[in-house]
Amino acid sequence: xxxxxxEEETLNGNAGYTKQKAMEILVALGKIYEADRLIPIASAQxxxxxxxxxxxxxxxxxxxLAGDEVEVPTTLNPAGMxxxxxxxxxxxxxxxxxxxxxxxxxxxxxxTPTCSCTPYLAGNLxxxxxxxxxxxxxxxxxANSVIGARTNREGGPSxxxxxxxxxTPNYGYHLSENxxxxxxxxxxxxxxxxxxxxxxxFWMGRRAKNxxxxxxxxxxxxxxxxxxxxxxxxxxxxVALYHVEGVTPESRAVQVEPNEKISFGSxxxxxTYESLTTAKSGWVDLVCFGCPHCSLExxxxxAELVRGKKVTEGLRLWVFTSAVVRSRAEEKGFVQAIExxxxxxFSDTCMVVAPMRDLGVRRMAVNSxxxxxxGPTVPEVDIVFESLEDSVRMATGDD
Amino acid sequence: xxxxxxxRPIAKGxxxxxxxxxxxxxxxxxxxxxxTGTVIEKNHPLNGQSISGRVLVFPTGKGSTVGSYVxxxxxxxxxAPKGMVCQxxxxxxxxxxxxxxxxxxxxxxxxxxxxxxxxxxxxxxxxITVE
Numbered sequence: 001x002x003x004x005x006x007e008e009e010t011l012n013g014n015a016g017y018t019k020q021k022a023m024e025i026l027v028a029l030g031k032i033y034e035a036d037r038l039i040p041i042a043s044a045q046x047x048x049x050x051x052x053x054x055x056x057x058x059x060x061x062x063x064x065l066a067g068d069e070v071e072v073p074t075t076l077n078p079a080g081m082x083x084x085x086x087x088x089x090x091x092x093x094x095x096x097x098x099x100x101x102x103x104x105x106x107x108x109x110x111x112t113p114t115c116s117c118t119p120y121l122a123g124n125l126x127x128x129x130x131x132x133x134x135x136x137x138x139x140x141x142x143a144n145s146v147i148g149a150r151t152n153r154e155g156g157p158s159x160x161x162x163x164x165x166x167x168t169p170n171y172g173y174h175l176s177e178n179x180x181x182x183x184x185x186x187x188x189x190x191x192x193x194x195x196x197x198x199x200x201x202f203w204m205g206r207r208a209k210n211x212x213x214x215x216x217x218x219x220x221x222x223x224x225x226x227x228x229x230x231x232x233x234x235x236x237x238x239v240a241l242y243h244v245e246g247v248t249p250e251s252r253a254v255q256v257e258p259n260e261k262i263s264f265g266s267x268x269x270x271x272t273y274e275s276l277t278t279a280k281s282g283w284v285d286l287v288c289f290g291c292p293h294c295s296l297e298x299x300x301x302x303a304e305l306v307r308g309k310k311v312t313e314g315l316r317l318w319v320f321t322s323a324v325v326r327s328r329a330e331e332k333g334f335v336q337a338i339e340x341x342x343x344x345x346f347s348d349t350c351m352v353v354a355p356m357r358d359l360g361v362r363r364m365a366v367n368s369x370x371x372x373x374x375g376p377t378v379p380e381v382d383i384v385f386e387s388l389e390d391s392v393r394m395a396t397g398d399d
Numbered sequence: 400x401x402x403x404x405x406x407r408p409i410a411k412g413x414x415x416x417x418x419x420x421x422x423x424x425x426x427x428x429x430x431x432x433x434x435t436g437t438v439i440e441k442n443h444p445l446n447g448q449s450i451s452g453r454v455l456v457f458p459t460g461k462g463s464t465v466g467s468y469v470x471x472x473x474x475x476x477x478x479a480p481k482g483m484v485c486q487x488x489x490x491x492x493x494x495x496x497x498x499x500x501x502x503x504x505x506x507x508x509x510x511x512x513x514x515x516x517x518x519x520x521x522x523x524x525x526x527i528t529v530e
Contacts, residue, residue, distance in 0.1 A: 054465075
């Protein structure tokens, strides 16, 4: 990989230890993936924030980098708790202390402690064609597919290294030739609800693995639908980029010549719903939304659905979003409406990274295929997969 | 007889030690105990053996990116391998080696090693010497 003289000097330690370590990581990745050079990035987004995933050793490494700062606007993935309202979640004191310690270590590097998997709704929004280094898999999928920005699926340390240098090695999805479709998907079922998009994404990810799907037969989709679609594909498979004919920006520009073609009909839709539900019977102790983090419109929808109703006793209704969107939802009165019904709106965290079992959750209802996929393994809870509307009905007890 | 092998430098530094060769890829997160350096992955050919203080030779890494931090933790606990040789490096192990200061090389022009051989690796120049 070609390095400029300034990059060589950073690699040799002339810009200090922090930048040297970051440059060593980028050079190694460039070598592994045979990148020709480093290219500037517009922003970074870093995974590995929850104490549950980072642990003490990860924390130590972040702390060891202290003394220098990131070169581009950088935000974080969700943490293991709401950074302000963790007591309301029932988070143990010790966990909270360690979590806040991690946030401080990142903040000391000049990183904005916006902890969200939807950075594009919380002030970290790239434009079409810009290169970025993001690591949250659903955000990677959204940035590449819906925005038309360019990012690889970064790991936590490589996104941090890219942020500290302001550059990333030029390979993978940064190159136009790797953004061409390699799998054709025909959708033959009507997708009515957001969770239908999640189910499609989940089914598709399993088959696509890390290929680039080109989806035909979906004529319109809201931001929330595409957010669900990508999150599901990036968890059941390794998809980082998809195109939806007539919907996503690069779908007109790409050449569609995949040799494999698959179809998704109403049978596949029904079977995917069934396969995502692991719970044997209907009861749940938590109904939760916000994987990926809820948009303002989703919070408004939940507020409308619970109006004049009460969450059933012994059951919790939690909504997860970014701090930015939560404060807008508060201005609009949506947070208060949900709270009046007995629900809560938390920011900075989600049901996948919070220590759900420690919070007494055994079985949760979700409208997200990603949360349904990770639920049984990462937070170790049983899952009921339903639409947003049906999930709210489960919480308020009217069927 | 001493054998010199050219390879690609991945993480800088020089190391020597007794080789521990795995025919299977190694997962660090969930596969190696970060406190002891013992391989704990079920059905792994190295299960029960310690990678601590050895030159670990394996085809490639796999698993979660959190694996990079497991290598860091091993190094902090003094239980890391002395050096690593991969047939083909992937980001988890490469990043783990860099942040932990473990010398590492990959793509040796001749990938034939046996457990117990005394191996010297140079992560600056990109060379391996087998005694």
